[in-house]
Amino acid sequence: MSRKEQIIEVAMKLFAEKGYHATTMQEIAEHSQLAKGSLYNYFKSKEEIVLSIFQYHYDQLFQQFARIASDRSLTAREKFLKQLSLQIEAFEQHKEIVQMHMGDHAQKVSEDVHALVLRIRSHLFDWYVQSLIDVYGERIRPYVLDCAIMLNGMLKEYLFFALFEQKSFPFQRLAPFLIERLDVIVDSLQHDMPLLSHDAQAEKTRALALIEEMIEEASDHYIVEVLKQLKTEIQRDDPRKAIVEAFLLYLQQSNMRQFVPALRAALAL
Numbered sequence: 001m002s003r004k005e006q007i008i009e010v011a012m013k014l015f016a017e018k019g020y021h022a023t024t025m026q027e028i029a030e031h032s033q034l035a036k037g038s039l040y041n042y043f044k045s046k047e048e049i050v051l052s053i054f055q056y057h058y059d060q061l062f063q064q065f066a067r068i069a070s071d072r073s074l075t076a077r078e079k080f081l082k083q084l085s086l087q088i089e090a091f092e093q094h095k096e097i098v099q100m101h102m103g104d105h106a107q108k109v110s111e112d113v114h115a116l117v118l119r120i121r122s123h124l125f126d127w128y129v130q131s132l133i134d135v136y137g138e139r140i141r142p143y144v145l146d147c148a149i150m151l152n153g154m155l156k157e158y159l160f161f162a163l164f165e166q167k168s169f170p171f172q173r174l175a176p177f178l179i180e181r182l183d184v185i186v187d188s189l190q191h192d193m194p195l196l197s198h199d200a201q202a203e204k205t206r207a208l209a210l211i212e213e214m215i216e217e218a219s220d221h222y223i224v225e226v227l228k229q230l231k232t233e234i235q236r237d238d239p240r241k242a243i244v245e246a247f248l249l250y251l252q253q254s255n256m257r258q259f260v261p262a263l264r265a266a267l268a269l
Contacts, residue, residue: 062258
């Protein structure tokens with residue numbers, strides 16, 4: 001673990017114990033066994049630490065999602081169950097981070113933190129969309145936004161209850177319980193009209209914005225070139241699905257793999 005990661009872990013624990021506003025840079029420095037001046041060599045402000053905490057926490061989560069997704073011994077349903085269980089386990093271990101994520105706390109810290117949280121929520125929602133299509137197949141595509149919203153709502157409310165009611169909660173049962181409820185919901189929707197539907201142009205715009213974000217984060221020159229070519233292909237009036245799929249398969253094997261589910265969801269692949 002790097003020095004910056006150690007500071008992040010210390011800050012997470014202090015924020016959990018005392019709250020963000022009550023924790024000082026001096027306390028973070030002391031618990032990190034650093035002089036206050038040395039701490040500023042790593043982070044210029046408490047706000048910068050919070051940004052790094054969110055980014056670090058969700059980078060770790062999406063990297064674990066990607067490892068599960070690449071396990072060919074698992075079915076799509078088994079992958080989704082493991083990934084959802086992992087998300088719930090991460091909540092149980094880092095309630096203070098998710099608490100800031102779930103409420104309006106992020107906006108109270110700063111607009112930058114709020115913007116990052118909104119982007120993370122978008123990535124999680126895209127992952128729900130793609131996972132639901134992987135599990136239930138093409139029959140769910142017309143209803144996938146409705147199902148993703150219902151899943152997100154159910155999960156959020158259960159976690160909200162676990163967080164604020166201060167009662168014992170069976171976290172290990174939540175993922176299979178939610179997926180069993182989804183089975184019933186998906187079956188019941190086959191004879192109904194979806195409330196929401198994909199806006200192809202809006203989804204294309206979202207995919208292009210995500211590619212720009214990936215280009216900014218990519219450190220490998222070849223990955224940047226692949227992303228630029230993918231962007232060019234998507235901008236065509238009639239993107240060639242086989243070529244887009246080839247680019248996505250390549251990215252799935254790279255350190256950009258955590259973005260691929262969101263891209264697939266936006267491109268309806």
